Amino acid sequence: MGRLNSVLGYAYLSMLWIIREPIWLLNGFVWIVGFFMIFHFWGGSEALINYTVVIITAGYWSMGLNVGGQEYGWNKITRLEEYYIASPVSFGDYFIGITMGMTATSLIYSLPVFLIAHQLGVLHLMPLVILLGAYLVFVGTATSVVIISRVKNPMNISALTNTVSTVLSLVPPLYYPATALPKPLDALSSLLPHVAATEYVRSIVGIGSALPPLHNLLIMAGWGLGLLILIHRYVTWGWE
Amino acid sequence: MIRTYGLGKRFDGVWGVRGLSITVEPGSVTMLLGPNGSGKTTTVRLLATVYRPSEGDAEVMGLRLTRDYRRIRRLVSYLPQEVSLYNMWTPMDAVKWVLVARGYSRGVASSIARDWMERLGIWEYRDRKGWALSGGMKRRVLLAMALAPESEVVFLDEPTTGIDLSARVDIWRVIREEARGGRTILLTTHDMMEGEALADKVVLLHRGRVLVEAPLKTLLDEFPYRYKVILHSMPNGVDAPVIPVGDRYMLLVRSREEALEILSQAGGVGEVSKTGLAEYYLYLSGGSDGEA
Secondary structure, three states, X not given: OHHHHHHHHHHHHHHHHHHHOOHHHXXXXXXXXXXXXXXXHHXXXXXXXXXXXXXXXXXXXXXXXXXXXXXXXXHHHOOHHHHHHOOOOOHHHHHHHHHHHHHHHHHHHOHHXXXXXXXXXXXXXXXXXXXXXXHHHHHHHHHHHHHHHXXXXXXXXXXXXXXXXXHHHOOOOOOOOHHHOOHHXXXXXXXXXXXXXXXXXXXXXXXXXXXXXXXXXHHHHHHHHHHHHHHHHHOOOOOO | OEEEEEEEEEEOOEEEEEEEOOEEOOOOEEEEEOOOOOOHHHHHHHXXXXXXXXXXXXXXXXXXXXXXXXXXXXXXXXXXOOOOOOOOOOHHHHHHHHHHHOOOOHHHHHHHHHHHHHHOOOHHHOOOOHHHOOHHHHHHHHHHHHHOOOOOEEEEEOOOOXXXXXXXXXXXXXXXXXXXXXXXXXXXXXXXXXXXXXXXXXXXXXOOEEEEEEEHHHHHHHOOOOEEEEEOOOOOOOOOOEEEEOOXXXXXXXXXXXXXXXXXXXXXXXXXXXXXXXXXXHHHHOOOOOOO
């Protein structure tokens, strides 16, 4: 029970920004609904189905990369990390707690998406998309943690994570075809985990994936495994 | 008990502390005293396992720091000096949920959190967000976060910084009660008055090294200069340690009679008062601070 409590404790602490300031949710909901209207206007129901998948894959990846990274970075800046280090809690429990908190926050943000998915008749896709979303929260958070752990002074961490997550959330073929990019960049974007997850869902439901499912699964597995190795190798929990 | 054996930490070729060998008795308050840059925070970070020692070792409740640091973490809690509370957190969030994060069930954590918030006078502010709390209130919340876990050893790095005197006295009372209850407390401060009010034992640090380590009473009893005279000008022929204080002079003397005689030689312009830890520190450090 102790370790489970630890994980839940950190999950809750990492969600306090939204529990105490739920106005952030309104901001997210307006964003989601607004873009659904834009996609519906320009692309009809096919664009909407695509967006239903992408808003979750790219959104969950961003939640991990940006907000999960900021949670870790701000705990360093505020010295709360030192408080946590001098306690029975392991880095693993702390990291899983943040990842769970970010996943739960993402799920709350996704509520309008589920309603729209129901209207579009693709609600059955949601369990798979959410599962991949949870993986992307983990990958996003882990990526940020590995980078931030190497930064001596993470004071500008919000600017860094915001920019990186925005850029990576806009790469094709998430919202537009990969042909928009020069060939080498197109190949690079296909190596990103949220692109692979999105393309995997598209290939499963036959909505225009350019990449075979095995390629996407290998990319996702590679990121997961690689980040676990990097965390083990480079991320310290005190004792520096 | 905590013992350190030649403990040292080096940062990019510069020693933060070096050759630190001190003992912290169980069920007591030991104060690391010294000015900014003297190595107090580095020492606490080493013992709280935030830093890995560059040399030496320590023993914390029978466990070796360099070998058992993960097990030591189960026994300690720590209030970092510059730790800050998130503005959207309430005191209840902070105290209760960090206990849950340490492995306590929610029910037990709620009960302990309430107890500590009542003891530290923040219960009525429990649901107020951090941005609406005063600096002193925030500091009490942070102190509750450090004291609420049932840890045997507590490290408090300047716990009363930014708190007014009456609130500090309340906090000193709570810390003394915890030591009497058996907890081993290592506390840092640059406030010599706090040292005199709280400490069972004092470790004076200067530029990363121990100047003196002794029980407070012994230290004050053995300091031969019981009085000080503050003068605006130096009389000739006075044989006493002198610490320049801007355009004034602090003379350390052994007795009140001697102090009054010097004051008389100086034309009666000045003040005589008793000495304490601050004067002892200035005497040992030659009147300079520890800024590197």
